[in-house]
Amino acid sequence: MADYLSMTKPQLLEEQAGLQQQYDAFAQKGLKLDMSRGKPSPEQLDFSLGLLEMTDHIDDTGVDARNYGELEGLPETRRYFASLLGAKPEETFVAGNSSLNFMYNMVDLGWRKGFVQGEKPWKDQERIKFLCPSPGYDRHFRVTEVFGFELLIVPMTPDGPDMDIVEDLVQDEAVKGIWCIPVYSNPDGYVYSDETVRRLAKMDTAAGDFRIFWDNAYFAHHFTKDHKTCLNILDESRKAGHEDRPLMFCSTSKMTFAGAGACAMAASVANIKLASDFLFSTTICYDKINQLRHVRYFAREGGLEAHMQRHAAVIAPKFKTVIKTLHAELDHHGKIARWTEPVGGYFLSLFTLDGCARRVVELCKQAGVVLTGAGAAYPYGKDPSDNHIRIAPTYPPLDELELAAQLLCICTRMASVEKLLEIA
Amino acid sequence: MADYLSMTKPQLLEEQAGLQQQYDAFAQKGLKLDMSRGKPSPEQLDFSLGLLEMTDHIDDTGVDARNYGELEGLPETRRYFASLLGAKPEETFVAGNSSLNFMYNMVDLGWRKGFVQGEKPWKDQERIKFLCPSPGYDRHFRVTEVFGFELLIVPMTPDGPDMDIVEDLVQDEAVKGIWCIPVYSNPDGYVYSDETVRRLAKMDTAAGDFRIFWDNAYFAHHFTKDHKTCLNILDESRKAGHEDRPLMFCSTSKMTFAGAGACAMAASVANIKLASDFLFSTTICYDKINQLRHVRYFAREGGLEAHMQRHAAVIAPKFKTVIKTLHAELDHHGKIARWTEPVGGYFLSLFTLDGCARRVVELCKQAGVVLTGAGAAYPYGKDPSDNHIRIAPTYPPLDELELAAQLLCICTRMASVEKLLEIA
Numbered sequence: 001m002a003d004y005l006s007m008t009k010p011q012l013l014e015e016q017a018g019l020q021q022q023y024d025a026f027a028q029k030g031l032k033l034d035m036s037r038g039k040p041s042p043e044q045l046d047f048s049l050g051l052l053e054m055t056d057h058i059d060d061t062g063v064d065a066r067n068y069g070e071l072e073g074l075p076e077t078r079r080y081f082a083s084l085l086g087a088k089p090e091e092t093f094v095a096g097n098s099s100l101n102f103m104y105n106m107v108d109l110g111w112r113k114g115f116v117q118g119e120k121p122w123k124d125q126e127r128i129k130f131l132c133p134s135p136g137y138d139r140h141f142r143v144t145e146v147f148g149f150e151l152l153i154v155p156m157t158p159d160g161p162d163m164d165i166v167e168d169l170v171q172d173e174a175v176k177g178i179w180c181i182p183v184y185s186n187p188d189g190y191v192y193s194d195e196t197v198r199r200l201a202k203m204d205t206a207a208g209d210f211r212i213f214w215d216n217a218y219f220a221h222h223f224t225k226d227h228k229t230c231l232n233i234l235d236e237s238r239k240a241g242h243e244d245r246p247l248m249f250c251s252t253s254k255m256t257f258a259g260a261g262a263c264a265m266a267a268s269v270a271n272i273k274l275a276s277d278f279l280f281s282t283t284i285c286y287d288k289i290n291q292l293r294h295v296r297y298f299a300r301e302g303g304l305e306a307h308m309q310r311h312a313a314v315i316a317p318k319f320k321t322v323i324k325t326l327h328a329e330l331d332h333h334g335k336i337a338r339w340t341e342p343v344g345g346y347f348l349s350l351f352t353l354d355g356c357a358r359r360v361v362e363l364c365k366q367a368g369v370v371l372t373g374a375g376a377a378y379p380y381g382k383d384p385s386d387n388h389i390r391i392a393p394t395y396p397p398l399d400e401l402e403l404a405a406q407l408l409c410i411c412t413r414m415a416s417v418e419k420l421l422e423i424a
Numbered sequence: 425m426a427d428y429l430s431m432t433k434p435q436l437l438e439e440q441a442g443l444q445q446q447y448d449a450f451a452q453k454g455l456k457l458d459m460s461r462g463k464p465s466p467e468q469l470d471f472s473l474g475l476l477e478m479t480d481h482i483d484d485t486g487v488d489a490r491n492y493g494e495l496e497g498l499p500e501t502r503r504y505f506a507s508l509l510g511a512k513p514e515e516t517f518v519a520g521n522s523s524l525n526f527m528y529n530m531v532d533l534g535w536r537k538g539f540v541q542g543e544k545p546w547k548d549q550e551r552i553k554f555l556c557p558s559p560g561y562d563r564h565f566r567v568t569e570v571f572g573f574e575l576l577i578v579p580m581t582p583d584g585p586d587m588d589i590v591e592d593l594v595q596d597e598a599v600k601g602i603w604c605i606p607v608y609s610n611p612d613g614y615v616y617s618d619e620t621v622r623r624l625a626k627m628d629t630a631a632g633d634f635r636i637f638w639d640n641a642y643f644a645h646h647f648t649k650d651h652k653t654c655l656n657i658l659d660e661s662r663k664a665g666h667e668d669r670p671l672m673f674c675s676t677s678k679m680t681f682a683g684a685g686a687c688a689m690a691a692s693v694a695n696i697k698l699a700s701d702f703l704f705s706t707t708i709c710y711d712k713i714n715q716l717r718h719v720r721y722f723a724r725e726g727g728l729e730a731h732m733q734r735h736a737a738v739i740a741p742k743f744k745t746v747i748k749t750l751h752a753e754l755d756h757h758g759k760i761a762r763w764t765e766p767v768g769g770y771f772l773s774l775f776t777l778d779g780c781a782r783r784v785v786e787l788c789k790q791a792g793v794v795l796t797g798a799g800a801a802y803p804y805g806k807d808p809s810d811n812h813i814r815i816a817p818t819y820p821p822l823d824e825l826e827l828a829a830q831l832l833c834i835c836t837r838m839a840s841v842e843k844l845l846e847i848a
Contacts (some may be wrong), residue, residue, distance in 0.1 A: 037492060045490040054481040061765075066469040066681040068461060101707040108495070108532075112570065124549070139708070146536065146705040257481075257490040258708040281570040283525040284563070285683040289476070289713065407783060 003334030004404055004416055009424040012417050017416045022230055023367065026407045033404050038186070038346040039395045040258055040311075045259070047310045048256040054293040065288035072276055077262070077291040082166065082303070085216070085248050086232040089268035093130065093275055099251035099263035104143050106247055106265070109278040111147055111210065116244055116270050118209030122147075122176060131169060131178035135349055136375030137186045140179040140215065142412035151379030152177075160196035167199065169353040173206040177213055180229045184218035187377050187390040188225040188349045189342020191228040199237035212237075212246040218345040219250060220308045223316035226343055234266060242270045252294050255307065255347060262291045265400035302327050318349065318393040324406045326350070329409030336416040339391075349377075350389040350408070357386045363411035369404045427758030433848040443838045447791060450831050455792030457828050458647065462610070462770040463819045464682055464735075471678040471734045471769035478717040482563035485564045489712035496700055501686070501715040508728070509640070509672050510656040511690035517699055520710040522676035523687035527637055528567050529551075530671055530689070531578045533702045534600065535571055536633065540668055540694050542633030544573055546571075546600060551780065557585035557591060559773055559801030559812050561610045564603040564639065575803035578602070580612055581702045597630040600638055608642035609815035611801050612773045613766020614653040625660035625669070635672040636661075642769040643674065644732045647740035650767055658690060676718050676768060679731065686715045710718050742817040743772065748828045750774070753833030760840040773801075774832070776814040780839040787835035793828045 007015065035405045058108055059076035062143040072078065073094025082092040095102050115122035118348045122128050130144040134153045141151055152169060154161045160182065180200070200212060214233050222228070233246040244267075252261030265275065286411045298304045323341050352360055359375040365371070372390040375383040391408070393401055431439065457648070481489045483500035496502065497518025506516040519526050538545035544551050558577045565575055576593060578585045589717040593599055604624070624636060638657050646652070657670040664787040666690075676685030689699065722728045747765050754761045763774045776784055781798040788795055796814040799807040815832070817825055 039492050042488065042491075045488070048490075049479070053477075055473070055476040057476065064466065064469070066472075066684065067466075068463050068677075068682045097711040098707040098709075105705040142705050146702075253492075253708075257713060258488060258492045260711045260713040278570075281566050282528040283522040284677075285522075287521040287684045287714065288679060289684040290711065290714070393729065 003338050004376070004413070004420055005334040007420070009421065012421050012424060016414070016417045016421070019410060019417065023363070023414060024412050026403075026410065027062065027367040029368070029403070030406070032401060033369045033396050035392050035396060035404060036372045037104055037201065037372045037395075038254070038392045041395050041397070043314050044311055044394070045257060047307065051256050051293060051297045055288055055296050056292050056296045059292055063288075064079070067283050068285055070288060071280060071283075071285050072272065073264070073286065074190055074288045074291050077288070078281070079086035080295045081250070082265035082266065083217075085250055085264060085266035087234055087248070090269055091234070091272060092264055092266045093272050094262060094264045094286070094291050096263065097253070097260055097290070098135065099215065099217065099249045099253070100139055100143070101139070101186065102263055102265055103215065103249060105279060105282065106211075106275065107143055107147060109274060113274070113278055114355055115209040115211060115274065115301045118207075125174070127174050129175045130173065131161070131166060131175060132379045133179065134379065135187050135383075135390065136179055136292055137181060138372075138381070139380045140213070144179075145380065147177070149176075150174075153379060153384070156185065156190060158190050160185075160192035163196055163199045167203050170205040170207070170210060175205070176207050176209060176419050177211040179213050179215070180375060181215050181217060182233070183216060183228060184221055184345025186217070187346065187347035188340045189345045189347060190340070192230045194231050197212060197231040197233055197236055201242060202240040210245060214246050214248040216248060216250045217254065220255065220304055221242050221311070221315075221346065222308065222344045223319060224311050224343050228344055234268070244270055247271060254296070254303070255311075256294060260290070262287075262294050294326040294374060315394055316400055318398060321398060321402050322348065322391060322393045324411060325402060328408065330412060333413060335415070346392065348391050348393070350391055350412070352387050353416050353419050354385045354387045356412070357383060357389050357417065359415040360389060360408070360411045363414055364408055367405050367407055369410070373410070427552070428760050428837070428844055429758040431844070432774065434846065436845050436848060438847070440838070440841045443834055443841065446834050447787070447838060450834065451791040452547075453792070453827070455824070455831070457793045457820050457824055459816050459820060460794045460796045461819075462678070462816045464468060465738065465819050465821070466820070467738050468735055471731065472721070475680050475717060475721045478721050480720045481713055483716055487712075491715050492709055495704060495707075495709050497688070497710065498712045498715050500711070501719050502717040505674070505688035505699065505773045506690065508643075509674055509688060509690035511658055511672070511738075513695055515658070515696060515817060516688055516690045517696050518686060518688045518710070518715050520687065521677070521714070521811060523639065523641065523673045524563055524567070526687055526689055527564070527639065527673060527704065528633075529703060530637070530699065531567055531571060533698060534633065537698070537702055539633040539635060539698065542631075543571070549598070551589060553596065553599045554589060555585070555599060557603065558803065559611050559807075560603055560815065561605060561639070562763075564802040564803070565803045567805065568601075569617045573600075574598075576813055577803060577808070580609065580614060582614050584614065584616035584661060586619055587623045590626050593636060594627060594629040594631070600628070600631050600633060601638070603634040603637050605639050606657070607640055607652060608645055608766055608769025610641070610769065611771035613763045613769045613771060616654045616763070618655050621655040621657055621660055625657060625666060626664040634669060638672040640672060640674045641678065644728055645735070645739075645770065646732065646768045647736050647743060648767050652768055658692070658744060668694055671695060679728070679735075680718060680721070684714070686718050687709075703713050710790050739818055741827055742822060745816045745822060746772065746815060746827050749826060749829035749833060753830065754836060757837060757840070761836050770816065770818055772815050772817070774815055774836070776811050776813065776836055777840050777843050778809045778811045780836070780843050781807060781813050783839040783842065784813060784832070784835045788832055789840055791831055791835070793831050795832070
């Protein structure tokens with residue numbers, strides 16, 4: 001085992017031949033694995049089967065969840081999600097099955113009607129820009145792409161987005177918002193530091209209607225007893241005199257059933273009022289039975305934390321397997337790759353040599369393992385360094401996952417050797 | 425009992441005094457009734473309690489409804505809703521809990537991306553106009569209002585919108601669509617004639633991307649064995665070479681639980697493809713468990729028709745009571761009012777003398793009965809003749825409904841006398 005970066009051309013060619021043999025052996029296994037999306041495994045889904053037995057339909061204030069009304073969510077469920085998000089019930093809007101959809105709606109609100117402190121709706125402004133901490137969540141970026149906004153990359157650090165760059169960029173009045181996943185970020189699994197949260201809350205922005213889209217999708221997704229958390233952006237923003245700045249989201253999609261849960265937003269009362277007025281034009285109400293089903297089910301099962309521990313027992317070993325394999329297969333070939341080692345969430349990042357990620361994904365695919373497309377975690381799907389791969393370990397069974405991780409390492413080494421041969 | 429329209433001023437004053445006494449007696453009853461929205465009664469909601477016991481989560485093609493995916497709906501449920509809408513499964517998109525939201529999305533699609541045969545997205549066109557058969561559904565009109573479209577009134581007839589006027593207005597390239605409720609229309613309860621459907625399908629429109637928003641919300645809501653139906657607009661449009669023109673919607677909100685059902689759209693494959701591509705940017709997927717829950721429940725309960733007969737047994741007597749009261753209290757005072765007598769749906773229309781509707785609603789409210797706001801059934805909430813009142817008889821218990829209908833008649837007579845005194 002030698003450092004690829006100090007190999008001679010003949011040595012690289014010899015290594016390449018060996019890797020090709022290993023790769024061919026894998027290809028013959030006929031693997032068919034999809035690791036492209038952050039999907040819960042069937043085993044995880046089974047933890048919530050009891051949810052389907054819940055017949056509750058009257059909330060603790062007497063509202064019948066079976067009928068129209070309560071656009072902002074069932075009162076009982078607003079109280080519950082408020083407690084999860086660290087907000088007051090009147091600051092909390094409980095909605096439908098997709099938090100991404102709620103985020104789309106809030107961008108649509110800014111676009112069509114405008115936020116308070118905004119001079120005019122975004123549609124009436126020449127150019128709108130959005131900050132995209134990258135690597136990040138492709139579906140966030142796509143929302144703002146479909147509105148035609150200019151998407152600006154902000155590098156991610158283990159403490160969150162690079163705040164020096166953020167503070168610089170928000171001096172532009174056209175910059176209207178930022179996408180954030182503050183806890184166990186997608187895809188790195190980083191947790192925003194206190195300083196990052198405080199700087200986001202305090203910073204001066206040229207746009208009065210600058211909004212932080214705070215997608216706290218994984219706040220309860222701990223693998224260990226070391227529960228990472230972050231400061232409450234609504235509290236911090238209020239202290240700094242910017243209480244209308246953050247829109248905090250969460251969802252039960254990765255707690256119970258993916259795509260069949262409930263989501264919520266917490267924000268200032270002024271923002272909740274704006275959201276209500278706008279959403280009244282787009283829908284009658286959300287599925288309140290499913291809202292109540294979730295809240296009562298978590299209570300019945302001993303609380304959300306106990307429920308999430310069951311998930312952790314399945315997910316943590318999968319992350320461990322991937323990380324162990326990465327170490328075993330990639331530690332001894334020089335600096336051809338690095339990766340994140342999250343203690344929660346749904347993803348981790350693998351960084352290859354520059355210009356190799358697309359090739360790694362292609363090689364894996366040809367051998368039967370589909371990864372998230374290279375570049376997907378960057379605005380417009382374009383990774384300027386072509387070095388990032390998102391790994392989603394939750395769905396495959398442990399034994400298949402181990403195989404897939406081994407293949408990924410072989411492909412990473414192959415692509416590295418190819419790249420080094422180019423410049424040798 | 426005399427014809428108000430031929431009364432002298434002293435006679436009118438005497439009548440007014442008598443009506444005031446009756447009104448005061450009602451006001452003292454302390455009624456508190458909300459007839460403002462088309463809400464199912466608790467008794468109706470109980471018909472679907474079994475829905476909450478359904479634990480099915482794998483569809484008949486093997487798809488696990490508990491996980492992400494199948495944006496266009498679970499295959500089994502696409503087949504089911506296709507059969508309801510008279511379309512093929514690949515022409516059918518099964519979505520979330522709100523068909524109004526799906527319609528908003530389709531207008532948003534036209535606005536942001538544009539339809540096939542459209543030269544450019546609606547947002548890039550100077551002025552967009554939409555046809556609003558009136559009286560109609562306020563929430564339809566509001567969707568197009570929030571987009572800033574100009575809303576044009578088209579008079580409703582018992583056969584549907586006045587087609588001479590429609591055919592004239594669509595000669596304007598800015599006219600991009602029409603709102604239709606073809607069966608048991610909201611609020612009149614009219615059913616579109618074959619000729620109306622054919623003319624809508626066939627007519628030449630200046631705009632290639634003219635779209636018919638065909639909200640078939642009440643196609644299964646018959647009161648009697650005389651099941652009114654209408655021609656399939658997708659079939660008729662295809663015959664006429666306009667298969668991309670109609671977007672057909674339905675919803676289970678008024679079949680099971682209001683706001684907690686599933687909705688669907690049927691349209692040409694090209695439109696379904698456009699919808700998929702666009703909605704991919706706005707959400708991950710819809711609640712497929714609730715889709716399956718509904719399809720399997722209807723099957724378990726002996727089919728949708730049997731289920732809807734249970735509703736009819738509760739709703740039909742309520743309509744009968746209102747109509748009987750209107751005859752008893754308003755038949756003998758000359759032409760001061762007319763009303764529709766639907767055999768299905770959720771609403772009926774009461775037409776007063778011109779300039780009286782707002783006053784009737786106000787009088788009712790002061791005596792404890794809240795009706796839909798006068799004018800609500802017209803674009804921008806403005807009834808040019810101020811003569812229309814929407815009656816929603818489903819929610820109140822029968823005995824309270826009878827009292828409310830009596831009060832409504834007294835208020836109608838009071839407002840008529842006031843109006844006649846003005847011009848006497």
